[in-house]
Structures are given as structure tokens and as C-alpha cells.
Amino acid sequence: GAVVSQHPSWVICKSGTSVKIECRSLDFQATTMFWYRQFPKQSLMLMATSNEGSKATYEQGVEKDKFLINHASLTLSTLTVTSAHPEDSSFYICSAGATQTSGGGSRETQYFGPGTRLLVL
């Protein structure tokens, strides 16, 4: 259980084009999804948190007009990198929050998708 998929797994595009990345929770509903970026040999960097049906919350320094996030359903969130440039080349990873209920309480665990490698030429 708790499987998250991403599509595409890798993409090469020309500078100035837009790229859309899809993140799907396959066997659970995710109220919250998260988008991360990771450069080679560096730490995960949270870009934004998206909640189904509402606007995403972006981390400081992340341009919301450049990285458009849509969380239209409980199983799908998309990240669109608009007017991509070579410096946007990175490993983009989504994660989805799965809620488990036990002992009268509930807890949410983040499960990661396999990531999308973006190369902008």
C-alpha cells in the first residue's frame, strides 16, 4: 500500500518551454501533497505544500508564478515549471500524505514518488 507515482520519470526540454509533472497516489487518498527539489549531492528542498481544492503554500524563495501547483483531486497533484531555464534542471520529487487511524487517533505519513529528472537545454 501507499504507492505514489510520478510522470514523466525524466524530461528534456528547450529553454523557455513549460513542463508539467504529475503526481498520483495510487492506493490512497492524499489530502496533502508536497513538492521537493533536489540538486546533485544536496539535501531535499521543500518547494510547496498543496492541499486538495485550495491554493498551494510555497516555501520562502520559491516563485509561485514559475512553479504552478494544482491539486485538483485527492489522488492527483501537478507541478508545472513555466518558462524553464537551465538552472531549473533538477530532480523533482513529490510526496503524498497517507493518514492511518489507530487507537482513537490518526497520523499522517509521507510517501515519496520515484521523482522526475528535468534537464533544460
Add this chain to the structure above:
Amino acid sequence: QKEVEQNSGPLSVPEGAIASLNCTYSDRGSQSFFWYRQYSGKSPELIMSIYSNGDKEDGRFTAQLNKASQYVSLLIRDSQPSDSATYLCAVKPIRAGKSTFGDGTTLTVKP
């Protein structure tokens, strides 16, 4: 001070040894704690979650939590070369919402 701190390593252990990975956190209100493993070029994979003080064992992995000391650790028994990866500690302050990740500890298990 970072919210979640880990030794960056690299930590090197011989095959068959116990690898000990440590993590400290600053928010006393934290309730959920996770260990993820990330192989080079791949995305993080959940290994363990722990919510209460004490030890939690799953196969060769044991997570230890001490909320009073704001400390969580991961022990890997009988380490294998396939355990070589970066291990990320994550801390969640409330039952839902975003986790804060440490920068990770790189573990190398030498045959």
C-alpha cells in the same frame, strides 16, 4: 540551529557490523518521527516510523526515540553493502502537515 540535525558522515562500517545513525530535533512539540533511506539517484523510501518513547524493531532495523532528550536514532544490525545509502531523519510537529527533514547521513557498508 537547524530544526533537525544529523551527522552528515560519511559513516563507514564493515559488513555485518551495527550501524548507528543519530538525529536531534529542536521542537519539543514534535509527535511523529520517521527514517527514510535514499539511494543515490533515487527518491526517499520510508523505513521506519516511531511515535512513542522507546524502541521499535522491524527486521534488522531498530528505531529509538527519547523525547526528553529530543533524540531519535536508527540502528541497522548485520549491515549489508546494500544498506549503503543516505538516511534521512524526518520530524513532524503535529499529526498532519509537513515533516522537517534533516540533511541526511551517508552510510557506506564495506564488504
